[in-house]
Amino acid sequence: MTPELPASVVTNPWISTWLTFGDDGTIGLRVGKVELGQGILTALTQVAAHELDVAPEAVRASAANTVTSPDEGLTAGSLSITVSGAAVRRVCAETRELFRRAAARKAGLNIADVRLVSGVFAGTDGTRIGSYADLSGIVDLHVRVGESSLDVELAPPISKDLARIDLPDKVLGRPRFIHDLEFDGMLHARVVRPPGPGAHLEDDPPARVAAMPGVEQIVRDGDFLAVLARREGQATQAAEALAADASWSAGIELPDPGDIEGWLRTAEAETDHVRNDGAQHNDTSAVVAATYSRPYLAHASIAPSCAVAHFDDGRLEVWSHSQGVFTLGRAIAEALDLQPEAVVVQHVEGAGAYGHNAADDAAMDAALIATRVPGRHVRVLWSRADEMSWGPFGPAMVADVTASADEHGTITDWSYELWSNGHTARPGYAPRHVLLADAHRAGVPMHPPAVDPPADRGYGSQRNAEPYYDIARVDVTVHRLLTMPIRVSSLRSLGGNLNTFATESAIDELAMAVGRDPLEMRLAHLSDARAREVLSTAAAAAGWGAPLPDGHGRGVGFCRYKNRSSYCAVVADVEATDRVRVARLTIAVDVGRAVNVDGVRNQIEGGAIQATSWSMFEQVRFDRQSITSTDWESYPIARFSQVPEVDVHLLHRPDEPPLGAGEATQGPVPAAIGNALADALGVRVRALPFTHDNIVAAIDAQT
């Protein structure tokens, strides 16, 4: 059996790209996916060890490097286990058989008579032939996967809990993060951003900053301004002085923060009729017509973005926590007019990444500055304020839903109309001015408008815009904006967050209108048994239907991510007394086969708490000139006392392909919380987040 080759293997066919065997028994595993705090290197180590039948400790997964690692594109879309897991499995299975053949030849046996037990090849009588290390000298790994003419059988998959390989360093306080990199003579750079998007630097800054202690150089290129100093504190102080001295023109006008919905509806856009069944909303027994929205959301990683770069003899080396080191390297080469081969990007772990944040921009900053000081390592660290205001955001979105049900309470017609910026503006999405420093150098007032990933990546704006429910007539229209005064790109689950919130809220409203229980209403419109099972599992675990005390509410939300990936149902319990609090989330999830069970649980728990934080507290603030939410007080996220208890029920699907876990909760959590709030308050809050202001506005609108 030689099954169809996984996509990553087709593009990176040589086994030697993926695996190396050391004399000391260690096995080097190189993958193109990167560690974002989600535990992917641990899970892929586990896959490799299982397929090679060695102890996981023998496998050393290395961080992606654009020269030595297989190019597996972005680490995004909850696809790493599906894509890279399949590749590692296939590569390791074939490698195992190459070693088995070598062992057979060495011992003069038939291949079928060579056993592999815990990394040692032996004859059927147990006579030892050799370990991987013993045999590595006689096995040529410079062969293409699938061309060995060997019978390659994948090992039966297993699920287990392998402890995170990166956690000991982090718990013992050992250097591990990109922020911890240190090189001899390394200079510290700080970038001084304009006061707002589109502002131009009018004059060269006065000379006093160049004379400040420790300052080595001031770098100006168009509207890009930075300072290099020997000590980190000196760089920060010099940047503050530079910011105070620099004179900038007025920038572009940002949309009215008081009417983002109106702006989204009227800005220039391209319209896509995603589905057009001719839904009608007359002659029905119940109609719900409502508008749902979310604000711009910040990635708000705990560490500001960081990068190190070194330029020497025409060769540029960059250390970055980017989610896409390969595309980043090409974009930097393009921007700096270097040959692609002259740029090497090495991934180093940063703080958690939940999409396209400022990591790539910081790398471009460091690269640009490094070209001004050849031979020196340059470390760029963003300020908290820049991290909160200059990196890409998750786009603001607004959706109109009209849903109709007949006299039996069956949903017959569904119309959905969405307005949003595109959800990806990663390096490579447009020819130029993608990275912040590149745009500032050129003085372009606005980045090219974000686009949406194609169908095979699960779409962007329209992700989960089509309801997963069985409905006779569905219309879905998506308006993608062609202007981007506020910079946006990919944030965990892309459009799935708002689209699921809108869909699941409208279903609840319709259930109420026809007098059906919200859970029963959903089950009645879902023919997919796996979808039904997550809903009934979460409901049973949460005690769905039991009476609640006054001021408490319970709501349910469901989503099949991308309508083809993991299934997730959430029951939220909220308390709405003197304050609103999410007390508990009961979650059932079906991610297909779970490779690392605890890793999946950790992702679901974390995703649910982050989605709770988005839903309850988060909103990027701005005025007509600039972003004004620039720290943790103006952009609050959930604190320890504000996070719910999270109870995860993972359905056991050993025979189903893995579907990914990282984004499953981002849609159903706000939906369940909103539905629980409506249950508790008797008021439907349709604008995220569920802050005091938005709740009061919803109450006022109802009365």
Add this chain to the structure above:
Amino acid sequence: VASFKLTVNGRDYDVDVPEGTSLLEVLRNDIGDKSPKFGCGLGQCGACIVLVAGHPTPACDTPVEYVRDEVRTLAGLGRPDAMHPLQSAFLELQAGQCGYCIAGIIMSAAALLRDIPRPTRDEVSAALEGNLCRCGTHGRFVDAVLAASGSAT
């Protein structure tokens, strides 16, 4: 530039740094202890928390000249062969996602367990209120602190 004496994790250091240099910069860049992290520089997120005279203190906005008492950081809390109970519990319960906030969280928790050896869940939450976590690992962190309680010194 001025000379300052500093005791970190039981060792004495003489550091020559500009006045106003933050304790965090001295720890990370002059002494080479990368365990405390820079998160905001504003004392708002807790990533840089170290113990000064046993008190959780944000190192990012504490000028080094104000530090008279012993500093303890995560790197000095335990060793691989002699971990602090909090460190063992964090590994045992796999309490971490990206792990950037862990240093500050463990230091805040270490101070709590010294003062209240057997805290309640709410007391743990309250002690960690000044520490932000973006990955949503809060539940595991609290579980790990409770698991370590009673055995921490």
